[in-house]
Amino acid sequence: MVFSQVIHFLQNHIYYIGAFGLIFIGLLIILVKHNLIKVIIGLSILETGVNLFLIAVGYISNGTAPIFSNPSVETQRMVDPVPQALVLTAIVIGVAVLALALSLAIRLYQHYGILDLRQIREQKW
Amino acid sequence: MILVVSLLVLVMLLAAIAAFFFKDLMSAVIAACMVSLIASILFYFLQAPDVAMAEASIGAALVTAVFIVAIRRTERYEK
Amino acid sequence: MDDAGLFSGGPNPILLVVVPLGFAFALPLIGFVSKKILKYIPVGVFMFNLVVALRLLPLVLKQPILVEIGGFSPPFCINLVAGPVGILFSALIALAGLLVAVYTLVYIKEGPEEKYHILYLLLLTAATGVVLTGDIFNLFVFFEILCISSYTLVAYVGNRAGIESSVKYLIQGAVGSSLLLIGIGLLYGLFGTLNMADLARQIVSVGSSSAFIPMAFMITGLGIEAAIFPLNSWLPDAHSSAPSSVSAILSGIAIEVGLYAVVRILFTLFGLSSFFLFFVFLGVLTLLIGEMCAFSQNNIKRMLAYSSIGQIGLILFAFAIATAYAVTGGLFQMISHTLGKGLLFLAAGYMIVRSGSMEISSLKGMGKRMPLTALAFTIGAFSLVGLPPFIGFPSKFLIIRSALAEEALIFNILIGLILLGTVIEGAYFFRVVQVIYFQKENEHQKRHEAPVAALIPMFLFMIAIVAIGIYPKLVTGILDSAASELLDRVDYIRSVIQ
């Protein structure tokens, strides 16, 4: 009884748990860590989490992938294609941001020997 | 099926937590790569083959390569 | 698809986005032919954009133009909504872009220039895209282009301060856009659409409790770019270490576009009703903190950057009052800030080049060495403080009067605080002006004015500031209809979804 309840819970929530778990771990790395490369790793995990969440929103139980590869098969429910399109965009944007961030990190290290965010001058209010 | 997915999610979260704790950045990057790979499998389970391909080729492969190059040109260990 | 009424003969608003984008892609190819003409291309492109926007302006005042991309009808396509707000901002962006591009002809001399011009074009194109789009995810995409090109332009000089502030800006900005994306995902999950008008239509029907969380995510994400108070720690560093021409655009355009997105989401998407007092307080807080920090700066560009925070606070305050009058004032203040801050950064840019330092004390005797640039700086400063007969006076006056019209004690106190902020603003600007004109230099230096190509845009900014300041009716008509577009959700929805 308890077991089936657990299964039911997992069926409804496991993807959300995974997505928001990643989002939280990513945010935690960004907020707590000081090493620049580590923070960028955090960003990458955060982005993966957001993408997983978007895809999970678009899923429809027992749906098929939104591709009509076999013209004879019809009238089957398909999952929502819109979040998939959004996530394609988001993945590419993510890699663009990551590459830029890493190039800045390399520049910062090679010219000024800094890789620690604490060494970046503190905000002067 | 659901148990497989749960297990994958668990491993994915553990890999993410490992990325948090590793002092060796190279290991952290590999852990992050694993997160991406498992996410890509999950995308496949969620009937999103396009996204799964993109995540595997861009998120897991290219990003990891970029990270490794960056770590080689900076420091390997977090202080 | 009803074609009647979509177009009344003007140019297609999509050209405002697509033509600069095409030229940005073509720039490397043109660079193979001749490196010299590269820097004239932004000038030409923004002149084109300005002409298109000004031709569209009278048309959209009658009726907003709906642009359906790909030939499908909303909500199944991405659509642009070229209403008074969108076209007004496009014209403002094109104007500022044009003038700063002329200034850049002589100002940017070193570094990878070709890349500078591409990034500059794309930054302003993205800003135009944000103000025109009617689709929430498209807004996110354009916002990313805007942010990424800003990160790079901040690091353009390549010195330590530039790279450090760029890294800081990048990390905060990337977290912000992830939050925005989570917000968009939640909205899609709740309402199943991304079209802003369609979303607005459905959000009425659901209690505001479930809409609040996505809104909080989106406003937090966008608030980072709009530099609303607790989220603006990147701004002074980024704006002060970028090249001055870029600072003028970042301060004058980029953060205002961020604020536009916040306002559009609050008003049109969520029909801001119960949270507005919160934003009023946030605005005043942002204003006071910005002005007080600006007062304590010795670095001229940091001072101007903090002053931008203060101005953003004032604009947010005006929008949050959410009466037609106040929104008009907020839009007016946006124009006034773009013109004034643009002029200040351009003038400060050449004063810094000539004196070789960003310290305010090193600007001694600039009134004699560069009289025209110093005059430009003074006019910009007076306008931002709100002295007549410059544009800052009618805009601030409008905001104060609309706040007084609320007739609540709390608003009277807040107006007092805003006036206090203005006094602080006046104090630090007068201090700089006093240093420029009245402090004697130790050794006499020869007169060395900024080059003509840098003076022309400053003059045009000055003419705009004085002309609108003397005759505010030039813009108030447009501002009124823009304000009513922002406030009237029903009309917005009706203009997109028939």
Next chain:
Amino acid sequence: MRSIISILLLAFIAWGIVTVIGEIPFGTEKSRVGGHYVDQGREETGASNIVTSVVLNYRGFDTLGEVTVLFVAAIGLGAALATRRKKEKREIEPASLVLYTGCRFLFPLILLFGGYIFIHGHLTPGGGFQGGAIVASAFILVYLGCRGRRISETVSKTIESLGGLVFVVVGLVGLAVGGHYFLLNFLPKGELNTLFSAGIIPILYIAIGFKVGSELAGVIDHLMEESE
């Protein structure tokens, strides 16, 4: 101190998400828009991969922005890592013969695979972005295996520019042909599930594939280049 504040902040976010996530049940159909795409997508765009038809036709403007984001990042990365000195020829330890030959053997095969993926983007899973990434990974292989080989910067810049321009020009041709719809699918839709179908979609995806491939390869190239 800082971690406590962060955790409080995260707890606040978590509370927000938990309250709202209950209203987004997993696995149910939520969107009229998505349903419309699935039902009408084949007729309206001619692509049998609905995701592709959404990416390039219904939401093609987003994709134009996405291509631009990658362009900006590639340009910005070049600006951030710009080296003042000219590239010097350095002595590089050559890779072993097996590695060298293997890489040279695999390189065209991977390119072919990437090309296949972006040419068939409207029929099968995949498309310009995935194919482009695969093309770029072929170049990574060459950088790692056959050291000292670089793609010419002129060629990659030309491909990037042309890829972007093709997108904009195809869109503008649609604008000119169809009256006032940018990115209108003006070419004949063809027969479903054949290579020459879906109008402008394969053209755009091929342009994107080339552009993404050269941009990502350029990114890796810039990052690997030892500056000083």
